[in-house]
Amino acid sequence: MIVLNTYAIITEQFPNKETKVKDFDPYILKDNLLEFTYQEDGDLIKLLFVKKRIDQEQVNCKLVINYMPYSRMDRKIEGDLFTLQYICAFINDLHFEKVYVIEPHSAKTIELLRNSEAIYPALDWLPAIMDQMQFTDQDRIVFPDKGAAARYHNTGYDHSCIFDKTRNPETGRIENMLLKQGDIPKGAKCIIVDDLCSAGGTFLWAGQTLKQMGASEIYLLVTHCEPRVLSGKLLDQDSPIDKVFTGTSMMQQTHPKIEYITINLENYV
Missing domain, CATH: 3.40.50.2020 (Rossmann fold)
Known part of the structure; x- marks a missing residue:
């Protein structure tokens, strides 16, 4: 789920499972706060779409991550990918003004996320x-x-x-x-x-x-x-x-x- 300035973004799916994001233009402000609640990997694509639309207005946007996805995969383990670094790189590429993470599992999340702060x-x-x-x-x-x-x-x-x-x-x-x-x-x-x-x-x-x-x-x-x-x-x-x-x-x-x-x-x- 993604909430923009207290407004819950509405998303649907096309028959082929592609994501449809309903217009949210009236809720874009000069200074914006996105609240992101991860439930499945598809939510990251929704976050991408929403942020790119906000960027078109050339306005400020901060992000609150209620739970950091892949936060437990915070180091390289033999046989597995160090996936947290890729998720953090994805979020970094969206260029939020500030990223707040609610109770990250370890300090590695804050280390990898630019302009980030942990909230406890x-x-x-x-x-x-x-x-x-x-x-x-x-x-x-x-x-x-x-x-x-x-x-x-x-x-x-x-x-x-x-x-x-x-x-x-x-x-x-x-x-x-x-x-x-x-x-x-x-x-x-x-x-x-x-x-x-x-x-x-x-x-x-x-x-x-x-x-x-x-x-x-x-x-x-x-x-x-x-x-x-x-x-x-x-x-x-x-x-x-x-x-x-x-x-x-x-x-x-x-x-x-x-x-x-x-x-x-x-x-x-």
């Missing part, structure tokens, strides 16, 4: 969630791995914990998860914080470990959540995760364990 709304959501959960000094913010810890080290909360997880190099499955930093007091409420949830295996493992260590309530805060989570075990009745707080960058399906948080772009752009 989870850090703004966290205090309100802590208040809602009535956090005390006996409760804990939990980072499931060192990547999350590096991303959110500015939480301003002293009582945080960091897990260290080990994956099987061939299957990618988690084989072990140990508490590397901090402690879990008996009866503690915990909020696990990270950028992205897919099926939720990491958070399910972390939640089970926290329960074994004596945690009483466990919540998950992720900016991006894939629809795949609905088919996993993370949201089951017997899951250790009591509730998931997330944005609407990748899904909006309702579930009793999911609470959506809206990003107010005016606070960042």
Whole structure:
């Protein structure tokens, strides 16, 4: 989905699957803001068409990327292409005045995108969630791995914990998860914080470990959540995760364990 100055661009398909973009001339301003929500590769072609039309008016245009596509393919792995660099090159060639990325998976995205800036709304959501959960000094913010810890080290909360997880190099499955930093007091409420949830295996493992260590309530805060989570075990009745707080960058399906948080772009752009 592409939104131009709060107007949702309308697209259709011709019978041969080519993209048809409906006129949006009345919504082009002197200074424009495009909001891009990736759902499939065809959305990148739509972004190309929309930006090229705006360019014809010789006006300014900034881009907000709600979720950076291919952000997990952020390095060269034997046998696979380093695809993030190609997506970033594609966006760079569209020559946006500024590019804002909501919670990039790693610093590589910002490194590859010209005139870009990362936005971390989870850090703004966290205090309100802590208040809602009535956090005390006996409760804990939990980072499931060192990547999350590096991303959110500015939480301003002293009582945080960091897990260290080990994956099987061939299957990618988690084989072990140990508490590397901090402690879990008996009866503690915990909020696990990270950028992205897919099926939720990491958070399910972390939640089970926290329960074994004596945690009483466990919540998950992720900016991006894939629809795949609905088919996993993370949201089951017997899951250790009591509730998931997330944005609407990748899904909006309702579930009793999911609470959506809206990003107010005016606070960042």
